[in-house]
Amino acid sequence: MKISTGIFSLVTSVAIGTAVLAFSLHGIAQDDTNSAHPALFTENGEMQRPGDLDEWIFLGSTLGQGYNPAMFDPDSPGMFQVVRMEPAAYLQFIDTGEFPDGAMFSLDFYGVEQGASVTKSGYTMGELMLTEIHLKDAERFPESGFNFYMFPPGAQTAEPLDLPNDCVTCHTTDAAHDGVFTQFYPAARQRLEQAAARD
Ligand code: HEC
Known part of the structure; x- marks a missing residue:
């Protein structure tokens, strides 16, 4: 016993x-793998380049979009800009109609090619030139609520931009929803309309 x-x-x-x-x-x-705050940081506060950027959710794309009143020149159309959102935050967004704290967005700049391969007109995407990441984080950025990190190709870490900066100012003033330019992202725009109709 x-x-x-x-x-x-x-x-x-x-x-x-x-x-x-x-x-x-x-x-x-x-x-x-904190899904609410998936960004990873080094000990001195640099963001590590997310390893799954190609799995993020497509939000929108512009060609030659610029902030200066220059005329669009078809011979030099600028760059393709592609915006994506980190998937866990996107799922929360479609649930609540709000961007959760910790949400990340990427803006990729691609070179423009003409006449590549079989194409006879228009533009196709060239090399990736730069990735900018928008991070919503109230604790890291108590005044602005969000800030940006720039990753040139090959860079594995990036410091946050010094605050205040013109990037945050324009996004705070002119972006349609919570510092994000949802007015240019069709599916997000629609989700926001649906969320407003639910309330
Ligand atoms: C004068 C206004 C303006 C300024 C200044 C500006 N942006 Fe933006 N930003 C935009 C617009 C418009 C878009 C919409 C998508 C596009 O550009 O293709 C955008 C989109 C973005 C996005 C995608 C997610 C989002 O927030 O909508 C990121 C990331 C971004 N910008 C980073 C930056 C960074 C980094 C800087 C500073 C170096 C900057 N922006 C400066 C207007 C601005």
Whole structure:
């Protein structure tokens, strides 16, 4: 009896120990892949280039969009700009109609090619020239609520831009929703209209 009780308590404590271990491992795993704040940072606060950028959700694209009143020149049309959103935050956005804290957006700049391969007119996408990331983070950026990181091709880490800066000012003043230019992102625009109709 004593022996079996001993074995029983041994088994129980091993089981509890395993459960506690599993629980705490689970906790660590959750912290590592915190879906609300998926951005990863180095010890000195630089953002690590997200490894899954090509899996982010497409929001919108512009060609030759610029902030100066220059005429569009078909011989020099500027760059393709492609905006995407981190998928976990996008799912929360379609659920709530709001961008959750920790949401990230990328803006990729691609060179423009003419006459490549079979094409006889129009433009196709060339090389990736720059990736800019918009991070909504109230704790890191208590005044503005968000800021930007610039990743030239090959850069694995980037510092946040110094605040205040013109980027944040334009986005705060002219972007349609929460510092993000949703007026140029058709599906997000529609989701916002649906969310407003629900309220
Ligand atoms: C005068 C206004 C203006 C300024 C200044 C500006 N942006 Fe934007 N930004 C836009 C517009 C318009 C878009 C819409 C998408 C596009 O450009 O193709 C945009 C989109 C973005 C996006 C995609 C997500 C979002 O927030 O909509 C990022 C990232 C971004 N800009 C980064 C920057 C960075 C970094 C700077 C400063 C170096 C900057 N922007 C300066 C107007 C501005």
